[in-house]
Amino acid sequence: MTLIAAVVMTFVNPLANNYPGYVVSATGIGFLSGILFPLLYTIMRRNVGTLQLSTAVGMELLVDGLAIIVGGYLAGAIQQLSGNYSLSFYLVGGIYVLAVCFFLPVFLTERKAKTWMTIHTCAKTKIGTRV
Numbered sequence: 001m002t003l004i005a006a007v008v009m010t011f012v013n014p015l016a017n018n019y020p021g022y023v024v025s026a027t028g029i030g031f032l033s034g035i036l037f038p039l040l041y042t043i044m045r046r047n048v049g050t051l052q053l054s055t056a057v058g059m060e061l062l063v064d065g066l067a068i069i070v071g072g073y074l075a076g077a078i079q080q081l082s083g084n085y086s087l088s089f090y091l092v093g094g095i096y097v098l099a100v101c102f103f104l105p106v107f108l109t110e111r112k113a114k115t116w117m118t119i120h121t122c123a124k125t126k127i128g129t130r131v
Contacts, residue, residue, distance in 0.1 A: 002032055002035050002036045002039065003036060003096065003099060003100050003103065004100055005028075005032050006029065006032040006033065006036060006096055007093055007096040007097055007100060009025060009028040009029045009032060010029060010089055010092050010093040010096055011089070011090065011093040012025055012028075013025040013026070013029065013089045014084075014085070014086035014089045014090065040060065041057065044056050044057065044060065071092075074088075074091075075088040078091065
């Protein structure tokens with residue numbers, strides 16, 4: 001949900017025409033990023049386990065660092081070519097959409113597997129017996 005809301009806020013940012021619009025958009029993006037990044041490590045620990053957590057965090061920091069290094073230069077180059085920063089925000093929103101496309105199927109299949117396990121585990125136990 002947070003990632004989808006970040007997509008919406010990123011696409012809304014270029015539509016802001018005045019200072020209050022920019023403030024609302026930037027505050028929304030900052031607030032959602034503040035929710036998203038701590039959640040990322042929790043989800044990462046659940047998916048890779050404790051033994052591989054340091055490797056996963058290192059790889060995430062590598063990818064994040066590369067995006068931070070390249071992102072500013074790429075946004076500047078796009079601004080030089082197009083004359084404004086709107087295309088840069090649309091590109092970032094598109095990257096967010098790709099992230100949603102990758103993570104949504106994982107989330108839905110994980111949720112379906114949990115539901116399936118709950119139904120079949122509860123169906124095999126009798127009421128009043130200990131498991």
